[in-house]
Amino acid sequence: MEDIDSEGNDAFDNEPVETEQVHFDCNYVPHRLLDSLSLPYSRTRWHSFALHPQLLGSLSQNKFSSPTPIQEKSLPLALKGCDIVGVAQMGSGKTLAYGLPILHRLLHDGRPKKKSKRPLRALILAPTRELALQVSSHLNMALNSSSTNINEEEDECSLKKNKRKGKDKEVSEAEEPTSQPPGKKPPPVVSIAAIVGGMSAQKQRRILNRGVDVLIATPGHLWDIMQEDDILAKEI
Numbered sequence: 039m040e041d042i043d044s045e046g047n048d049a050f051d052n053e054p055v056e057t058e059q060v061h062f063d064c065n066y067v068p069h070r071l072l073d074s075l076s077l078p079y080s081r082t083r084w085h086s087f088a089l090h091p092q093l094l095g096s097l098s099q100n101k102f103s104s105p106t107p108i109q110e111k112s113l114p115l116a117l118k119g120c121d122i123v124g125v126a127q128m129g130s131g132k133t134l135a136y137g138l139p140i141l142h143r144l145l146h147d148g149r150p151k152k153k154s155k156r157p158l159r160a161l162i163l164a165p166t167r168e169l170a171l172q173v174s175s176h177l178n179m180a181l182n183s184s185s186t187n188i189n190e191e192e193d194e195c196s197l198k199k200n201k202r203k204g205k206d207k208e209v210s211e212a213e214e215p216t217s218q219p220p221g222k223k224p225p226p227v228v229s230i231a232a233i234v235g236g237m238s239a240q241k242q243r244r245i246l247n248r249g250v251d252v253l254i255a256t257p258g259h260l261w262d263i264m265q266e267d268d269i270l271a272k273e274i
């Protein structure tokens with residue numbers, strides 16, 4: 039990706055290092071530093087981004103009233119399908135900056151029909167086991183609110199939280215139409231799972247056999263499972 043501004047200067051040489059930067063490559067706009075674009079003030083509310091109603095519901099329920107600067111800068115471009123490189127401090131909200139556009143797209147596309155196993159649709163690589171689990175928990179939180187179904191492979195922490203919330207569960211707009219027997223949970227529209235070292239082989243196999251829409255993994259562990267799973271290797 040080239041980072042050339044509108045005057046032909048190398049963006050990395052000329053721009054001062056700022057707290058949040060988003061570099062992108064997109065068919066819709068010329069290559070340039072996003073920091074040089076002035077975003078309208080109205081962008082500061084989630085509703086400005088036309089995110090899927092399930093995501094807006096979860097964000098509001100989690101009291102995330104407005105996007106952080108890195109989310110505000112990256113969401114309009116990521117939702118258009120641009121490739122982005124985002125740089126921001128620790129704890130500045132980078133996970134949702136890339137996670138919300140992924141979930142938005144998958145919720146809109148819905149679960150592919152006529153497939154017994156979910157095909158992998160998004161891969162997130164995290165440098166450590168802890169970060170992979172944290173990303174999984176975070177994305178599950180963004181996907182699930184009390185009015186939506188609960189993902190099956192959530193980490194323990196968000197599962198407990200959602201079990202409490204699930205008591206007054208209603209049918210959400212994003213829930214799949216289903217002919218499930220009463221009382222049985224329908225499969226989630228989007229399934230998220232982290233596969234990391236230390237997980238039991240049985241649980242890992244169960245996740246991979248059933249298929250997952252968003253896989254979060256550490257590079258080393260992903261390499262190991264790809265050696266044994268040709269279908270997954272092809273999907274990746």
Ligand SMILES: Nc1ncnc2c1ncn2[C@@H]1O[C@H](COP(=O)(O)OP(=O)(O)OP(=O)(O)O)[C@@H](O)[C@H]1O
Nearest residue numbers: 101102103104105106127128129130131132133134
């Ligand atoms: N828009 C928001 N409003 C309020 N809280 C938010 C918002 N976005 C993220 N958070 C919260 O901020 C915290 C940090 O977010 P996150 O982990 O995504 O940061 P990060 O930039 O990815 O951090 P790191 O670099 O350490 O991985 C999390 O607890 C998250 O729930």
